[in-house]
Amino acid sequence: AQSVAQPEDQVNVAEGNPLTVKCTYSVSGNPYLFWYVQYPNRGLQFLLKYITGDNLVKGSYGFEAEFNKSQTSFHLKKPSALVSDSALYFCAVTWTPGGYNKLIFGAGTRLAVHP
Amino acid sequence: KAGVTQTPRYLIKTRGQQVTLSCSPISGHRSVSWYQQTPGQGLQFLFEYFSETQRNKGNFPGRFSGRQFSNSRSEMNVSTLELGDSALYLCASSLGGDGNTGELFFGEGSRLTVL
Numbered sequence: 001a002q003s004v005a006q007p008e009d010q011v012n013v014a015e016g017n018p019l020t021v022k023c024t025y026s027v028s029g030n031p032y033l034f035w036y037v038q039y040p041n042r043g044l045q046f047l048l049k050y051i052t053g054d055n056l057v058k059g060s061y062g063f064e065a066e067f068n069k070s071q072t073s074f075h076l077k078k079p080s081a082l083v084s085d086s087a088l089y090f091c092a093v094t095w096t097p098g099g100y101n102k103l104i105f106g107a108g109t110r111l112a113v114h115p
Numbered sequence: 116k117a118g119v120t121q122t123p124r125y126l127i128k129t130r131g132q133q134v135t136l137s138c139s140p141i142s143g144h145r146s147v148s149w150y151q152q153t154p155g156q157g158l159q160f161l162f163e164y165f166s167e168t169q170r171n172k173g174n175f176p177g178r179f180s181g182r183q184f185s186n187s188r189s190e191m192n193v194s195t196l197e198l199g200d201s202a203l204y205l206c207a208s209s210l211g212g213d214g215n216t217g218e219l220f221f222g223e224g225s226r227l228t229v230l
Contacts, residue, residue: 044219046219105159
């Protein structure tokens with residue numbers, strides 16, 4: 001079965017420090033991987049995606065993620081955290097062939113950036 | 116360009132009633148997906164419609180149904196409401212064609228409370 005794991009419920013980091021939010025996945029077929037962010041009482045906003053090609057993907061707001069096929073991981077990173085990055089982050093996967101827009105989401109990781 | 120619009124934003128129903136939620140996708144988007152978000156189960160895929168046809172379906176009972184109209188607007192219906200149906204229901208749209216990569220644009224959701 002297709003699945004996504006985000007092993008940390010919460011990540012705490014000081015402003016200006018680098019951050020990492022972890023994600024591992026399991027799919028049959030070729031994975032398409034995504035990171036979304038959710039602010040309180042709002043829908044999800046797309047951050048970045050990996051479809052194919054370069055394993056390091058750059059996205060919105062200075063975030064990037066590295067696809068590691070052997071470790072089936074897709075960790076989200078940012079070199080210098082901002083207080084405004086505090087939010088709920090979701091990793092998601094779909095697959096080809098056949099997954100289309102059936103995204104399987106992880107449980108989410110709450111990122112808290114402290115001044 | 117207008118985003119994904121969901122109506123109503125908030126609603127309260129009682130057990131046994133039914134509810135219909137509406138979603139207007141971004142202009143030009145032909146795929147509409149629905150997700151349920153709860154604190155306990157997280158984000159779960161309900162179904163996806165593309166060009167008025169259901170393309171994928173999640174593991175929800177038959178009380179949950181949907182449809183898509185020729186203008187790509189979509190509705191989902193939940194009949195015989197149960198307390199556990201209380202959730203944030205998120206609609207997402209995408210281009211959805213052959214080049215579809217699962218990048219979704221989410222609305223802000225319809226928050227359903229079942230009493």
